[in-house]
Amino acid sequence: MSIKNEVTEKSTNININPKKSTGNDLFDNIIGYEDIKKLFFLSFESQKPIHVLLVGPPASAKTLFMLGCMKLDRSYFTLGTHSTKSGMVNYLFEKRPRYLVIDEIEHMPIKDQTVLLSLMETGIIAETKHMKTRNTQLKTWVFATSNATNHMLTPLLSRFMVLHFKQYNFENFQDISIHMLGQEGIGRDIAAEVASQVWHKMKSKDIRDCIKIAHLARSKPDVNWIVETIQKYSKASSFTAKSNN
Numbered sequence: 001m002s003i004k005n006e007v008t009e010k011s012t013n014i015n016i017n018p019k020k021s022t023g024n025d026l027f028d029n030i031i032g033y034e035d036i037k038k039l040f041f042l043s044f045e046s047q048k049p050i051h052v053l054l055v056g057p058p059a060s061a062k063t064l065f066m067l068g069c070m071k072l073d074r075s076y077f078t079l080g081t082h083s084t085k086s087g088m089v090n091y092l093f094e095k096r097p098r099y100l101v102i103d104e105i106e107h108m109p110i111k112d113q114t115v116l117l118s119l120m121e122t123g124i125i126a127e128t129k130h131m132k133t134r135n136t137q138l139k140t141w142v143f144a145t146s147n148a149t150n151h152m153l154t155p156l157l158s159r160f161m162v163l164h165f166k167q168y169n170f171e172n173f174q175d176i177s178i179h180m181l182g183q184e185g186i187g188r189d190i191a192a193e194v195a196s197q198v199w200h201k202m203k204s205k206d207i208r209d210c211i212k213i214a215h216l217a218r219s220k221p222d223v224n225w226i227v228e229t230i231q232k233y234s235k236a237s238s239f240t241a242k243s244n245n
């Protein structure tokens with residue numbers, strides 16, 4: 001089962017990935033970002049937890065990094081949208097993860113984000129339930145992603161090493177598309193054409209658009225036709241058609 005499937009199938013709260021890795025292959029499917037990969041490896045090896053937050057535009061490989069971290073032993077994954085404070089605290093108490101991986105942390109409710117403040121600073125977590133209090137201390141690294149930081153608590157942000165991913169330029173965008181689509185057996189010619197049309201004609205910087213189009217196209221003329229059709233039915237063109245009437 002692929003990692004992606006596993007995340008989707010068990011999308012509520014924190015999951016354990018049985019396919020653990022301790023090697024250097026964690027981020028092999030990510031093109032570029034060699035310095036970020038190195039920073040992650042330094043963080044894995046540090047004596048004290050160094051928490052890393054990746055912030056960046058859509059399709060900039062943030063989740064790919066989180067999927068890589070999930071391959072580490074004793075790692076636990078949660079989606080900011082699905083996490084609940086009690087669910088997360090329970091997991092922390094019971095599983096004592098070494099790595100807590102949180103994708104889309106900006107969607108985590110503020111009251112849940114506060115749990116992380118103490119975990120990240122001192123490793124201490126506490127819970128009061130049915131008049132009983134329990135607390136413990138963990139050594140847990142937190143790795144997270146976010147599209148933006150404006151919904152995040154300032155003290156939480158300050159506990160992270162925050163790395164802002166920039167939008168790809170055309171050269172990166174085309175290289176990544178060729179490489180990624182090549183792995184799926186799609187020829188270099190078609191992949192390059194798709195990337196060029198998505199970037200220049202559709203004015204999109206989202207690699208997911210390349211994937212969608214490349215999966216439909218059998219030839220370069222197909223690419224042309226698909227892009228034209230998408231443009232014909234795009235929101236912008238329907239607005240122009242209305243205002244021309």
Ligand SMILES: Nc1ncnc2c1ncn2[C@@H]1O[C@H](COP(=O)(O)OP(=O)(O)OP(=O)(O)O)[C@@H](O)[C@H]1O
Nearest residue numbers: 029030031057058059060061062063064176180207
């Ligand atoms: N540097 C890269 N190396 C390999 N694939 C990449 C890279 N950048 C983007 N991709 C491709 O783009 C797709 C989206 O990547 P990913 O899910 O990691 O984006 P994201 O930054 O988490 O975006 P979002 O903010 O929308 O969640 C992936 O399926 C991957 O195929």
Ligand SMILES: [Mg+2]
Nearest residue numbers: 062063103145
């Ligand atoms: Mg993502």
